[in-house]
Amino acid sequence: MAERVCPVWIGYLLLSPLRKLFQNPNKILSPYVKNGMKVMDVGSAMGYFSLELAKLVGANGKAICVDMQEKMLDVLKNRARKVNLLERIETRLCNQESLGLDDLKEKLDFVLAFAMVHEVPDPIPFIKEVSGTIKRKGYLLISEPAGHVTEENFKKTISVAEQNNLKVIERPKIKGSHSALFQKE
Numbered sequence: 587m588a589e590r591v592c593p594v595w596i597g598y599l600l601l602s603p604l605r606k607l608f609q610n611p612n613k614i615l616s617p618y619v620k621n622g623m624k625v626m627d628v629g630s631a632m633g634y635f636s637l638e639l640a641k642l643v644g645a646n647g648k649a650i651c652v653d654m655q656e657k658m659l660d661v662l663k664n665r666a667r668k669v670n671l672l673e674r675i676e677t678r679l680c681n682q683e684s685l686g687l688d689d690l691k692e693k694l695d696f697v698l699a700f701a702m703v704h705e706v707p708d709p710i711p712f713i714k715e716v717s718g719t720i721k722r723k724g725y726l727l728i729s730e731p732a733g734h735v736t737e738e739n740f741k742k743t744i745s746v747a748e749q750n751n752l753k754v755i756e757r758p759k760i761k762g763s764h765s766a767l768f769q770k771e
């Protein structure tokens with residue numbers, strides 16, 4: 587069962603510099619995200635991870651940031667503009683039931699879904715849609731807050747991913763979270 591969607595005021599809190607002490611975007615993403623990649627931050631909110639994704643993909647890459655709340659994406663764009671990363675970022679407003687990503691079929695090298703799957707009303711169509719955007723041998727990193735999601739429920743998410751051609755290849759240790767890195771088969 588989905589929990590309520592993260593409100594905008596929490597979106598601001600998620601940008602706190604203190605968060606870097608336990609969830610450092612560069613440390614979390616740099617092992618997987620390389621120059622020139624096309625990547626996606628789904629449930630990006632105000633872009634705590636998106637700006638790092640944009641840095642890592644470089645001038646020839648692209649970071650697509652998807653969220654169902656327009657205000658989150660507006661703040662993300664302002665933040666990206668201030669640090670000259672807006673050109674590498676594409677924001678997309680979606681609705682809660684569908685991401686609307688038909689044009690990205692098997693186009694992405696890496697997708698991040700951080701602290702958001704538990705907010706999605708039904709993870710089955712959601713993960714199917716996300717998996718459809720990932721290239722063969724591309725990656726999906728799902729990380730869920732341990733305070734909201736039990737390991738047992740996280741395993742249910744893993745099982746849905748496994749039914750959608752995604753194989754667990756690593757369980758990264760990210761503080762305060764249950765995390766899994768999948769590779770598309």
Ligand SMILES: C[S@@+](CC[C@H](N)C(=O)[O-])C[C@H]1O[C@@H](n2cnc3c(N)ncnc32)[C@H](O)[C@@H]1O
Nearest residue numbers: 592600629630631634653654682700701702705
């Ligand atoms: C807790 S925030 C996490 C934000 C960001 N990933 C981070 O870790 O800082 C969850 C975000 O997911 C978005 N979200 C929730 N359900 C969604 C859905 N079905 N489709 C797209 N975005 C969704 C919310 O609007 C919110 O911005």
